[in-house]
Amino acid sequence: MVQSREADAGLPELMRRVAHGDEDAFSCLYDTVAAAAFGVARSVLHDSAQAEEVTQEVLVEVWHTAERYRNDRGTVMNWVLMLAHRRAVDRVRSATARSAREDRAARLARTPAFDEVSEAVETRLEHEQVRRCLAGLTDAQKRCLALAYYEGLTSRQIAEQLSVPIGTVKTRLRDGLIRLRDSMKVPL
Structure with missing residues (x-):
């Protein structure tokens, strides 16, 4: 737990450097937060492959939007986990909507056509x-x-x-x- 707090303490500095395009800082940030982001995504999606995709999407988003992070609104870890959770929930909603559309299409396909x-x-x-x-x-x-x-x-x-x-x-x-x-x- 002490090691985790020490790692988390350096995250704001890493985020500042990532916001300026520092690839080495992003690599360190990635190593620190990726497992936790994967865990959040996996708990929502219940599918490792999709959780990996979501984790990658979130970390790409972190790279592109690091300048938006605000230290006064929460920790870096919480921000990344919030992004992972939102992205995973969006994926579940998208899958649910797709399934509902497919069900409607299947029901329409079973509707008898006009009998000439x-x-x-x-x-x-x-x-x-x-x-x-x-x-x-x-x-x-x-x-x-x-x-x-x-x-x-x-x-x-x-x-x-x-x-x-x-x-x-x-x-x-x-x-x-x-x-x-x-x-x-x-x-x-």
Whole structure:
């Protein structure tokens, strides 16, 4: 424990030198803090290979940001360990988010695609039902509905074209639509 305190006592001076680009000071700092940073990363990640990667990333960060270290805010060891802990937690969060994205993608992949065959069959059946229902209408009702819905004519235009009173056209349209609704079993 005494040796550790002696090593920690020299860390602020090493950090000052590292901040000025002293590679020998960084080598000493690395030797002093690497094992502890690895231990923190390993305790969060539970994987030695990832803990090694995190330790390397943290020590590269220490090299590049040594000038940001402030002695009045904590010890060098605590700063390095805090960086290691944050980086390890970020890696866990990233892995969790990636896993969640992959799970969502897998669920979407299992979602059945649009079934064109069943949709075509359903459409054909609906068309056949409409044809059967139209067959149950009178010729006059079919003609009025065709002029109104397929040619877009108004009741007045239909009356003029068929040479019948407008009231007759309206009655044929209303009765034809009621019969279609009833035969198609469309709820009100």
